[in-house]
Amino acid sequence: xxxxxxxxxxxGQEDMKLAxxxxxxxxxxxxxxxxxxxxxxxxxxxxxxxxxxxxxxxVQNCPYGCDPKAMAGACVICDTxxxxxxxxxxxxxxxxxxxxxxxxxxDRVLGALDIEKALTLGEKAFEPGLLARAHRGFLYxxxxxxxxxxxxxxxxxxxxxxxNVVEREGLSVRHPARFVLVGSGNPEEGELRPQLLDRFGLxxxxxxxxxxxxxxxxxxxxxxxxRNPEVFLTLWEKEEEKIRGQMTAARKKLPTVKADxxxxxxATTLCAHLGTDGLRGELTLLRASRAVAALEGKNKVSREHxxxxxxxxxxxxxxxxxxxxxxxxxxxQRALDELFA
Amino acid sequence: MTxxxxxxxxxAQLVVLAPHHFGGVIVRSRSxxxxxxxxxxxxxxxVQQGLLVPLRKIPSNITDENLLGGLDIESTLQQGRPIxxxxxxxxxxxxIVVLPMAERLEMGVAARxxxxxxxxxxxxxxxxxxxxMVCRIGVIALDESIEDDEHVNPKLMERxxxxxxxxxxxxxxxxxxxxxxEFSDFDPSRVQTxxxxxxxxxxxxxxxxxxxxxLGIPSIRAVQFTVRTARYLAALDSLWAGTIPSRExxxxxxxxxxxxxxxxxxxQSDDEQNSDETPPPEADDDQAEESNTPQTPDEEVLEDQIxxxxxxxxxxxxxxxxxxxxxxxxxxxxxxxxxxSQMSSKRGRPMGSMAGMPRARGTLSLIDTLRAAVxxxxxxxxxxxxxxxxxxxCVLIQKDDFRIKRYRERxxxxxxxxxxASGSSAMNRLAEAKGAVELLxxxxxxxxxxxxxxxxRGSEAELLLSPTRSLVRAKRSLASLPGGGGTxxxxxxxxxxxxxxxxxxxxxxxTLVFLTDGRANIARDGTPGRAQxxxxxxxxxxxxxxxxxxxxxxxTSPQAREEGQHIAxxxxxxxxxxxxxxxxxxxxxxxxxxHQ
Numbered sequence: 001x002x003x004x005x006x007x008x009x010x011x012g013q014e015d016m017k018l019a020x021x022x023x024x025x026x027x028x029x030x031x032x033x034x035x036x037x038x039x040x041x042x043x044x045x046x047x048x049x050x051x052x053x054x055x056x057x058x059v060q061n062c063p064y065g066c067d068p069k070a071m072a073g074a075c076v077i078c079d080t081x082x083x084x085x086x087x088x089x090x091x092x093x094x095x096x097x098x099x100x101x102x103x104x105x106x107d108r109v110l111g112a113l114d115i116e117k118a119l120t121l122g123e124k125a126f127e128p129g130l131l132a133r134a135h136r137g138f139l140y141x142x143x144x145x146x147x148x149x150x151x152x153x154x155x156x157x158x159x160x161x162x163x164n165v166v167e168r169e170g171l172s173v174r175h176p177a178r179f180v181l182v183g184s185g186n187p188e189e190g191e192l193r194p195q196l197l198d199r200f201g202l203x204x205x206x207x208x209x210x211x212x213x214x215x216x217x218x219x220x221x222x223x224x225x226x227r228n229p230e231v232f233l234t235l236w237e238k239e240e241e242k243i244r245g246q247m248t249a250a251r252k253k254l255p256t257v258k259a260d261x262x263x264x265x266x267a268t269t270l271c272a273h274l275g276t277d278g279l280r281g282e283l284t285l286l287r288a289s290r291a292v293a294a295l296e297g298k299n300k301v302s303r304e305h306x307x308x309x310x311x312x313x314x315x316x317x318x319x320x321x322x323x324x325x326x327x328x329x330x331x332x333q334r335a336l337d338e339l340f341a
Numbered sequence: 342m343t344x345x346x347x348x349x350x351x352x353a354q355l356v357v358l359a360p361h362h363f364g365g366v367i368v369r370s371r372s373x374x375x376x377x378x379x380x381x382x383x384x385x386x387x388v389q390q391g392l393l394v395p396l397r398k399i400p401s402n403i404t405d406e407n408l409l410g411g412l413d414i415e416s417t418l419q420q421g422r423p424i425x426x427x428x429x430x431x432x433x434x435x436x437i438v439v440l441p442m443a444e445r446l447e448m449g450v451a452a453r454x455x456x457x458x459x460x461x462x463x464x465x466x467x468x469x470x471x472x473x474m475v476c477r478i479g480v481i482a483l484d485e486s487i488e489d490d491e492h493v494n495p496k497l498m499e500r501x502x503x504x505x506x507x508x509x510x511x512x513x514x515x516x517x518x519x520x521x522x523e524f525s526d527f528d529p530s531r532v533q534t535x536x537x538x539x540x541x542x543x544x545x546x547x548x549x550x551x552x553x554x555x556l557g558i559p560s561i562r563a564v565q566f567t568v569r570t571a572r573y574l575a576a577l578d579s580l581w582a583g584t585i586p587s588r589e590x591x592x593x594x595x596x597x598x599x600x601x602x603x604x605x606x607x608x609q610s611d612d613e614q615n616s617d618e619t620p621p622p623e624a625d626d627d628q629a630e631e632s633n634t635p636q637t638p639d640e641e642v643l644e645d646q647i648x649x650x651x652x653x654x655x656x657x658x659x660x661x662x663x664x665x666x667x668x669x670x671x672x673x674x675x676x677x678x679x680x681x682s683q684m685s686s687k688r689g690r691p692m693g694s695m696a697g698m699p700r701a702r703g704t705l706s707l708i709d710t711l712r713a714a715v716x717x718x719x720x721x722x723x724x725x726x727x728x729x730x731x732x733x734x735c736v737l738i739q740k741d742d743f744r745i746k747r748y749r750e751r752x753x754x755x756x757x758x759x760x761x762a763s764g765s766s767a768m769n770r771l772a773e774a775k776g777a778v779e780l781l782x783x784x785x786x787x788x789x790x791x792x793x794x795x796x797x798r799g800s801e802a803e804l805l806l807s808p809t810r811s812l813v814r815a816k817r818s819l820a821s822l823p824g825g826g827g828t829x830x831x832x833x834x835x836x837x838x839x840x841x842x843x844x845x846x847x848x849x850x851x852t853l854v855f856l857t858d859g860r861a862n863i864a865r866d867g868t869p870g871r872a873q874x875x876x877x878x879x880x881x882x883x884x885x886x887x888x889x890x891x892x893x894x895x896x897t898s899p900q901a902r903e904e905g906q907h908i909a910x911x912x913x914x915x916x917x918x919x920x921x922x923x924x925x926x927x928x929x930x931x932x933x934x935x936h937q
Contacts, residue, residue, distance in 0.1 A: 038499045038560065043459070101464045102453050103405040106696060108466035115412070115423045115469035115716050122720040130466060143452050150695055168741050186496075187813045189448065208559050216550045219564050220543070226569075227540060327816070 005225055007048030008239035010041050011218045012209050019202045019312045020049055022291040023180055025250050029287045030201025031181035040206040042184040043142050052243050053095040056136060060089040063128050064135050064175050075175045096137030098130050102146060109154060110166050126173045131164045134179035144183030145190045152196055159199045201284045203316035205329060250294040257290045259301040266306055273335050276317040285313040307336055343516045350524045352503045352597055353383040355573050357390050358529060360437050360479025362569055363502040364458050367493055369484040370507035379507060382521040389525040393436040399429060401445040408453060412468035414712055430457050431474040443482035443493045451494035454480060458500045502566035504601040527577060535576040538584045541568055545591055548644040552595060557605035563598060570594035592647050694744040709744035754790045754852060755808050755844045756781060759837045761857035762798040763828040774856050775819045776924025781931060793840060797833035799826030800867035804836065808844065827869060830861035831877035838885040852891045854931055858898035859905020875904060882911035893934045895919050
């Protein structure tokens with residue numbers, strides 16, 4: 001299978017890259033939605049992310065990849081195992097980045113009876129679906145705004161509860177499905193359902209770069225990659241390693257990063273000024289700012305960190321103001337300039 | 342003409358040689374002997390290269406099951422284990438598929454094909470099957486659109502390297518058919534070996550990027566396609582032994598890929614074009630280009646030379662087309678091709694089935710229910726046999742198997758606002774109209790409706806916002822809605838009903854909302870004069886009454902007037918005087934009157 005274009009070789013698009021790294025660093029931020037013009041490297045960036053993720057430790061043979069440190073209350077298999085005294089065997093797997101392609105059917109998304117076993121053995125067995133595979137990892141939906149409505153409903157439900165419940169053919173399965181939602185699409189092809197939009201922690205808009213130098217660079221790198229992917233990947237391995245190192249360091253740092261009261265106040269003021277609904281905006285903004293600080297290796301979140309991630313964290317949470325033509329991003333930026341000049 | 346024909350044959354060669362590298366060809370043409378000959382030539386080349394022939398066709402309403410694949414029930418039952426049936430896309434790996442009537446292609450189908458074009462593989466997650474299949478295809482999209490508002494899906498346009506227009510060819514002007522044969526004769530393995538050694542020099546790439554900017558092409562993919570085309574052309578050229586494509590190869594690549602995508606003539610080039618946010622350029626910042634692009638004189642020379650040569654290949658009608666685009670841009674502030682309308686099915690087509698009980702929600706889909714039940718039969722037989730010893734029916738169907746048919750819920754409604762933007766009292770109504778459009782749009786996602794906006798002022802009625810569901814586009818268009826001038830009511834009614842008729846043809850249900858004080862003062866021919874204007878408006882209204890469309894006439898004048906009421910009556914509109922309504926009230930009125 002062909003290898004993906006390296007994440008670090010993407011020219012420009014700093015906002016998008018930062019948002020993706022933040023979402024990857026702290027799953028509690030709630031994922032990222034990338035909307036933008038055709039051919040801006042949206043899906044390239046998401047697919048490139050897979051190569052940057054560290055491995056994770058899972059309970060051996062657990063079909064859901066449960067965390068050995070939190071087995072109680074996880075899937076049925078691990079839950080029963082956790083109460084026994086026996087030592088749990090573990091294995092290391094790469095963090096999953098699972099594609100939810102258009103045209104997927106419900107049974108594959110949720111999981112259903114194993115058709116092979118039913119046919120050959122006449123046996124009822126549950127075959128986990130994409131949501132199970134994405135547990136503790138990422139679920140990527142390209143063209144998220146074209147996804148069938150009934151699939152959107154399923155996703156909204158599972159993304160909120162972190163649990164997937166399947167009731168079918170007398171089979172009753174409940175398993176954890178906590179994943180980071182990553183979506184991309186072109187806004188001109190239709191709006192996203194507000195409920196689904198709300199599930200995304202961050203939202204970024206990408207545009208085609210318009211400066212000559214940037215465009216030339218994109219074409220050159222793409223051309224190199226196309227002509228000789230192996231050489232190109234080796235060439236960029238150093239940069240990839242750098243980001244990987246940055247992520248590992250940030251992951252260690254993140255639990256100790258502090259946000260003082262003044263910053264909390266900043267976040268609250270900003271959200272109140274913009275009139276975002278609910279507390280989710282503040283929480284996401286705070287978590288995302290901490291992740292930005294961690295990525296920079298800082299111990300404390302500064303106002304600068306908050307300012308850098310405020311637009312992606314808040315722009316999709318604003319109420320639409322029919323009489324204000326400016327985009328939500330501009331409105332957030334304007335608020336930032338007014339409040340924290 | 343001959344030269345163009347040869348160029349089109351050459352690109353057929355390229356697409357056959359590496360379908361997934363070029364994505365394919367958009368062939369804009371009515372069905373006819375010219376198109377048949379081109380397709381015939383393409384197929385001949387394809388046979389020569391051992392592609393799957395005859396080229397497979399993808400109908401515009403193909404189901405996911407046929408397109409992507411699924412469980413093959415028949416073989417599954419025969420063999421007693423799940424057998425996967427490949428979809429059309431996977432079957433056509435390394436080959437070319439044809440999309441007849443591509444302008445009618447459903448958005449979902451276009452998106453699935455685009456994904457295949459992007460990644461060269463498709464991931465199947467259907468019917469309990471999970472598989473990644475290689476799918477390096479190219480598409481030939483046959484675009485038969487006649488009206489201006491029909492287009493091939495922009496996703497596909499973007500991903501197909503070549504856009505050709507065969508309508509310009511007269512059958513008689515084509516060269517002898519012998520010519521076509523020459524193109525099927527080449528050695529692909531030689532081309533592939535040559536290809537590995539050929540690459541473009543940096544200044545050539547710089548020049549190509551510059552040309553794309555000059556031609557007003559924002560897409561990066563287009564330039565990538567040009568680079569690829571130049572490399573393939575050099576590799577195909579048996580007389581060329583160098584590792585860098587010659588000037589001629591680059592020129593040909595530009596004329597094959599970039600010229601058909603041009604949205605402006607190179608002379609009036611302007612960097613502003615590339616950013617979507619900025620409004621269309623004013624005539625007087627033509628100089629911006631000079632200062633914005635950091636180029637050395639050498640590069641500029643190369644760029645200009647290539648462009649100069651490519652100019653020869655600009656088809657005669659490009660100028661006319663550019664003029665059209667320029668006009669379209671004035672009307673609709675979305676830049677370039679980004680804002681072209683989406684063609685998805687608006688008819689009540691069946692959309693497959695979904696799990697559910699056939700109660701109030703829908704009709705039973707018998708075949709799909711049986712299909713769903715079939716794989717589990719062995720298992721269920723065993724279970725029922727254990728439970729009770731009574732003979733069981735041939736097919737055991739359980740609650741979970743039931744499938745109901747899904748149609749596109751209903752025909753889409755298109756609500757067109759016809760807004761009086763004339764001087765008088767209308768100025769302050771504009772903001773409310775804008776607000777109402779946006780409020781309605783916010784509901785559109787749920788309702789699956791579309792909204793359009795026609796504004797009339799001065800002597801013109803223009804379609805400011807072509808039918809859309811997208812808030813992004815709506816905002817862009819609304820931002821530029823100007824006000825002031827006379828009231829050309831007759832023209833407004835005419836354009837509104839033209840749009841309504843066009844949308845009826847597409848299977849939508851149009852509704853119209855007029856926001857005006859009804860005081861016409863510009864006649865149909867654009868001359869001022871209240872009397873003639875009123876007569877013309879009444880005439881238009883009578884014509885309009887022939888089209889059966891629900892409409893709402895909101896009289897915005899401070900005191901309701903007879904003229905407006907009279908015209909509304911002639912059209913058969915619901916007349917509603919709302920002198921001081923805000924955006925909220927307006928949208929409520931529309932929903933209540935038109936949408937219950």
